[in-house]
Amino acid sequence: MPQAKDHVYLDHNAGAPLRPGARERMVEVLSDVGNASSVHADGRRARARIEAAREQVAGLCKARTRAVTFVSGGTEANMTALTPNWQDQGAPYYLDRLLRGATEHPSVAAGGRFPASMQEVIPVDANGLIRLDILKDMLAGGGPALVSVMAANNETGVISPLAEIGAMVAEAGGFFHVDAVQAAGRMEIDMDAWQADAISLSAHKFGGPQGAGSLVVRSTARVPAPLMLGGGQENWRRAGTENVAAISGIGVAAEAAEKEAQDWARLAALRDRLEAGVREICPAVTIFGEEAPRLANTSCFAAPGISAETALIAFDLERLSLSSGSACSSGKVSVSHVLTAMGAEEATARCALRVSLGWNSTDADIDRFLEVWPQVVDRLNPEARNRAA
Template sequence: MPEPRRPRIYLDWNATTPLRPEARAAMAAAWDVIGNPSSVHTEGRAARALVEGARAAVARSLGAEPRGVIFTSGGTEANVLALAPGLRGPAAPPVARLLVSAVEHASVLAGGRFRPEDITRVAVTPDGVVDLDDLRRRLADGPPALVSVLHANNETGAIQPITEIAELVRAAGGLLHVDAIQALGRIACRLPELGADLVSVSAHKVGGPKGVGALVLRDGLVPAEPLIRGGGQEQNRRGGTENVPGIAAFGAAVDAAMAGREHEAGRQGRLRGAMEAGLMEHPGTVVFSSHVQRLPNTTLVSAPGLRAETTVIAFDLEGIAVSSGSACSSGKVAPSHVLAAMQVPADLAQGAIRLSMGWDTTESGIARLLEAWRKITGVLGRGVIRTAPGTVLKKG
C-alpha cells in the first residue's frame, strides 16, 4: 500500500497568513449585520459599532488615537494614501519631496503621488539597514521631506532603526512614514515610541482577511486629498462604504496577534535558530541580514548553485510551501531589488528563498524542512531534480 500523504508545511507567512479563528468568527457575525454603517437607524448603528470597535483595536495596537485610523483596501492603498505632498496638521511641514530606502516594498518605491523627479532613494548597508549617514546627507540636501521606511523588511526580516531615523527626520523638519505591514503583531511598533507620523498596516499579515488595511496617523495629522472620492466615509478621507465584515475581522485578528505576540516571538525565534543551524550545515549557505536584528519568524537563505524558482518547486514537491526572496506579482522570479541594494553577488541572489513562520509552525515541521533542504541541495547541486516518473527539471 502507498504511504499516507504527509500534511503540507506552510512556511510563507510573510506573503500571507491563515485566517485566525477569532477573525473568522468576527467576520461571520458581521455578515448578519445588514445595516450600512453610515445609516443612523438601529441596523446602521450596529454596523458602525463593528467598524469603530475594530478602529479602536488597530489604534490600540499602535498606541494611536482611533480618529487617526483610516481603513483601506489593503497595505498598498495605505502606502499610496500616505505618500503624497500636502499632509496637513499642527506644525506639519509642507513636504514637497520623498525619500525612500532602496529596500522598500514596490508600492513605496513607486512613490505614491509624488512626481518621479521628487523621489530619492536612500542607500542601505550590506545587512539591508538604512545607511543613516546617507539619509542625513539627503535630508540636508533640500527642503523638508517625507521619508518612508519599512519597519521590518519583507524579504530579509531586517528591522530598521526607526527611532534613530525619526530623530534625523524630525531634526530636518520632515515627516516619517513607516510601513509596518510585516511588523504589526510580531514586534513592538507603537507610534509614540517609534516617532512615526504615519504607519501602514494590513489585515492579512496578522491573521485577518485579504483586502483590508489601514493608514494610521499621529494625532492631529491630516492626509492629503483622498485617493477615492465619494461620500464622507472615514471622516472624508476615503470614500466608499466600509467593508464591515473585513474590518471587524481585522480588529479581532489584531487583538489576537497582540495577545500572543511576545510568546510567539520567543517561540518562533527559537525555532528559527535551530532551523538556521541546520541550513548552515550545507557548505556555502548564507543567511542574509543575520548580523542585525530581524523579525523572529523570517529567514532569507541561499547557497551556491541554487536557483530560487527551481528550489521553490522542489520544496513544493516535498509538501513544503516557501517563496523566492525575489518573487514579483506575476508569480515569476525576478532579480531581488533588496539583495541588489545590499550588493549581494548575483550567483547568491538568484538562489535566495524566504522561509517565514507563524503560529502553527512546529519543531516537526522544521525537521521536515531540513530533511528536504538536505535532499534538495544535494540533488540540485548535481544539476537535476526528478518531479515525477519520466519528468526532469534541469538546474537553471
C-alpha cells in the same frame, strides 16, 4: 479548498492563514444588514462593529482610536501616505520630496503620488540597514521631505532603526512614514517612540482577511490628503462604504497579533533551529541580514548553485510552501532588488529562499523542512553539501 494535513506553510510574510477567530467574526457579520452610515438600528450595529475594530487596531500600534483609517490593504495605505499634500493643524502643507529606502516594498518604491522627479533613494549597507549618515545629508540638502522606511523588510526580516530615523526626520522638519506591514504581530509597534507621522498595516500579514488594511496617523491634526474621494466615511479620510465584515476580521486579528508581538522567543527558536539545520548541510550558505536585528519569524538564505526557482518547485512537490527572495506580480522569480541593494551578487541573489513563520507555525513544520532540505540539495547541487564556508 482546505490544505492537506501534511502540508507545511512557511510563507507568512506573503500572507498568513486567516485566524479562526477572525473567520468566525466575519461570518457572523456577513449575516448582518445595514450601512454603517445609516442612523437606524442596523446601521448603528454596523458602525459599532467598525469602531470596535478601530479600537483593536489602535491597541496594536499604541495609537489613538480616531487615528485609524480602514483601507483596502497595505498598498492603498502606502499610496495614501506617499503624497506631497498633507494637512498640518488644519492648514495645507506641501512636501518637496520623497526620500525612500532602497529596499522598500514595490508599493513604496513606486513613489505613491510623488512624481519621479521628486523622489530620492536612501542607500542601505550590506546588512540592509538604512545609511543614517547619508540620510542626514539628504535631509539637509533640500526642502521639507517625507521619509518612507519599512519597519522590517519583507524579504530578509531586517528591522530598521526607526527611533533614530524618526528623530533625524523630526529635527529636519520632515514627515515620517513607516511601512509596518511586516511588523504587525512580530515586533512592538510604537508610533510615538518612532516619531512616525503615519504607518501602514495589511490585515492578511497577521491573520486577518486579504484586501483589508489600515493607515494609522500619530496625530489627527497631521494627515495626508485623501486618496479616495466622494464621501465622508472614515472621518472624511477615505471615501467609500466600509467593508464591515473585513474590518471586523482585522480587529480580531489585531488583538491576537498584539499579544503575540510580546513573545518573540517561540518563533526565534524555530527560525534559529531551521538556520542551524540549513547550515549543517550547506556550511557555505549565506543568511542575509544575519548581522542585523531581524524579525524572529524570517530567514532569507542562499545555498551556492541551488536556483531558487528550481528549489521552490522541489519543495512544492513535497508539499512545503515557501518563497524566493523576491516574487513579481506574475509569480515568477526575479532578481531581488532588496538583495541587490545590499550588494549581493546576482548569482547569489538568484539562489535566495525565504522561510517566514507565523501564528500557527510548529516544531513539526521545521522538522519537515529539515527532512526535505537535504533531499533538495542532493537533487539540485550535491556538491553544495558540506562545502566549507
